Amino acid sequence: MPRIRIELPEQFSFSTDITLYVGHMNYGGHLDNALLLSVVSEARARFFGSLGYRELDVEGLGIVIADAALQYRSEAFHGEVMQVRMTAADFGSKGCDLLWCMNEKSSQREVARGKTGIVFFDYRLRRVAPVPEAFRRRATAGTCPV
Template sequence: MPRIQIELPDAFPFSTELTLYLSHMNAAGHLDNALLLTLVSEARCRFFASMGHKELDVDGRGVIVSDAALQYLSEAFHGETVIVEIAPQDFNKYGCDLMWRMRERDSGREIARGKTGIVFFDYQARRIAPVPEVFRQRFVDAT
């Protein structure tokens, strides 16, 4: 089976720094693969907060992760500070992909990259909902 290869966009409109704690490490002493996704989830939450939203309220709609793909590129260790960058792309009627890259802050070493597919959800109606137009326009008009 071929390896996953993730192509990143040229620019990322959002970035945040996260410190790697001992609780993020696995038995081998480097960043645990499952906890890497936890860090990406924290970055995604901060991404929405930077626009004044919560993941459960983006112009009245919630966000649900529909799929995820990632590519590990190097180890990361306790005490390092990482930068997670996020760029929305490939919009459809109900969602988009949040492309992301994680780098070590001081060296710039790329640790991982990936995409998280999201769909918007109307929790009152209990069904997927169209992408909020304000959110779409913020990124579609920027490209």
């Protein structure tokens, strides 16, 4: 089976720091694979917050996760600070990908990279909805270096 390969953009529009706690670790003493996604979920919530949104209120719509892919690059340990960078890309009519990269902050050692596919969802009508143009503009307005 071929391995997943995720190509990252040259620039990201958002960056946040997240400290790893003992609850993020597995029996091997490093970041648990399932809890990696919880760290990415926290970064995603912060990303939306930086744009003035909440995940359940993006111009009156919510988001749902359609798919996720990730690549592990190295171990991460209790007490390390992860710098998680994120950007929106590959917009379709109903959603987009959120590309992300997680590095240990002091050494810049890459820990993981991935992408999360999101679709916009009208929770009142219980159906997918078009990408709000205001979100597309805000999400693609600025970038910061990799």
